[in-house]
Amino acid sequence: MTETVHRAARAPRQSRPSRPGLDAQGCIEREGSLGRIPRPFRPVVVAARDGLLDLFGNRLHSAYLYGSVPRGTARVGRSDLDLLVALRDEPADADRDAARALDEALDKRFEQVDGVGTLLHGRARLLSDLETYDLGWFVACLCTPLLGEDLAEYLPRYRPDSRLARETNGDLALLLPRWRDRVAEARTPEARRRLVRYTSRHLVRTGFTLVMPRWNGWTSDLHEMAEAFAAHYPERADRLRAAAVLGHEPTDDPAVLGSYVDDLGPWLEAEYTRVHGTKEPRPA
Structure with a gap:
């Protein structure tokens, strides 16, 4: 028993593996130049x-x-x-x-x-x-x-911690009503494509930051973000993978926007609040 305790004490502490986008101290590196x-x-x-x-x-x-x-x-x-x-x-x-x-x-x-x-x-x-x-x-x-x-x-x-996740993307509850208004106003194919592109990217980034502290890294690649999310929410994986594709190649299909504001968006908002809380309100 004593030897077991000593072996456990000598064993190196296991840390979470860091992902790309972090420096040697585990901080997010600046991207781009x-x-x-x-x-x-x-x-x-x-x-x-x-x-x-x-x-x-x-x-x-x-x-x-x-x-x-x-x-x-x-x-x-x-x-x-x-x-x-x-x-x-x-x-x-x-x-x-x-x-x-x-x-x-x-x-x-x-x-x-x-x-x-x-x-x-x-x-x-x-x-x-x-x-x-x-x-x-x-x-x-x-x-x-x-x-x-x-x-x-x-x-x-x-x-890449929970505080950063909350303060960057913990505001879907405020955004969704505005998105619904914009969906109702987007009457041309071009307007719908632009809105699909914007909302797809935002939802993928929100899904990624939801799991970012567990993934322990940073990326701006939409497909990598979707895969990081998929590892923790397989039941929603296909939805976010599809959104990652539409973030680059948007459609003008109004059904996509409807699914975002009526299904994927509200689910992400509720799960984000449960895991990280809600973003501190900004003054009007």
């Missing part, structure tokens, strides 16, 4: 950078790329260009209108991209305590610096 931008997209990025400087001037604190372009996985004519801009003050409606006009001009000018989208926030909000594990994490881990001072220098390192 300017060096990974595919050559066809480089003129678009240069034009976006110059346009933002012209638009906001000294008010611009920093700008970032995120998504498939800085990850090096963008497809010509199929992928969009995603940007996040931090202003030194809080943006007004006129600023958002101006950014939207620049997005539309870039999309029209460059055939390489299928849409351009810019998220606009004030520096103070991005660094606020309330956003540390949501927008702050997004900037520090998923955004590639393009202009200005990198806000990641002021943010913590992040682990």
Whole structure:
């Protein structure tokens, strides 16, 4: 009996294996870099950078790329260009209108991209305590610096834990009513395809972050996310795998959107709340 106790004491402690996307300390590594931008997209990025400087001037604190372009996985004519801009003050409606006009001009000018989208926030909000594990994490881990001072220098390192899961994707209860309204308003095939693409990606990411602490890693690949989810929820695996496909190749079938807002979405919302709780509310 004593020897058994000694052998147990000498045995190395078993730790969970870490997955891709983490550094040696188990923190999420920043994905993407300017060096990974595919050559066809480089003129678009240069034009976006110059346009933002012209638009906001000294008010611009920093700008970032995120998504498939800085990850090096963008497809010509199929992928969009995603940007996040931090202003030194809080943006007004006129600023958002101006950014939207620049997005539309870039999309029209460059055939390489299928849409351009810019998220606009004030520096103070991005660094606020309330956003540390949501927008702050997004900037520090998923955004590639393009202009200005990198806000990641002021943010913590992040682990794939339940707190991060809750604060990034624990808001489906708020989103689903808005999605239902958008489904009712999406009357053209193109509008439905765009909505299928957006909601498919969001649901896959929500399914992934639901199991992220158990998977113990990070990925932005929709198919890898679906497989991580499938290992823990096999009864829902086919639904999320299908959503991962539609995130890249969306359909205009209204039945898909109906299944999202009436079945998969509500189930994910309830299971997410049970496992991780609900995201802290943001001010209106």
